[in-house]
Amino acid sequence: MPSIEEPRPLALMDTWTSVGTREQVAADWPLAAEIGSLAVGVFEVDGELYAVDDICPHAHARLTQGFTEGCEVECPLHGATFDVTTGRRRSGPACDDLKTFPVRVVDGRIEVQIGVSAP
Numbered sequence: 001m002p003s004i005e006e007p008r009p010l011a012l013m014d015t016w017t018s019v020g021t022r023e024q025v026a027a028d029w030p031l032a033a034e035i036g037s038l039a040v041g042v043f044e045v046d047g048e049l050y051a052v053d054d055i056c057p058h059a060h061a062r063l064t065q066g067f068t069e070g071c072e073v074e075c076p077l078h079g080a081t082f083d084v085t086t087g088r089r090r091s092g093p094a095c096d097d098l099k100t101f102p103v104r105v106v107d108g109r110i111e112v113q114i115g116v117s118a119p
């Protein structure tokens with residue numbers, strides 16, 4: 001007889017959302033995606049994908065429009081730099097790190113996992 005799983009509280013549920021295809025991301029070409037009201041940037045570093053907040057915590061610029069080199073992205077507005085593999089701020093006027101999200105590729109499509117908030 002199959003076991004019945006306890007329902008997980010809605011606030012703790014996570015969901016994978018398809019944001020694009022693997023071909024849309026390259027080392028110097030990140031992908032900007034929207035998941036609801038959340039802006040997510042998907043970056044490629046050494047062949048691996050990383051998903052972070054796409055909004056700079058300093059003054060709301062899109063980081064996917066910045067300059068990317070290796071694991072570092074430079075904000076296009078005031079030059080703060082972040083490590084997209086960890087979300088950590090490296091330099092510049094921003095004072096917060098970026099939130100990071102799990103990312104995977106399924107059948108050639110990029111999926112990002114975000115938490116679902118309780119209504």
Ligand code: FES
Nearest residue numbers: 056058059075078
């Ligand atoms: S908006 Fe990114 S450093 Fe100012």
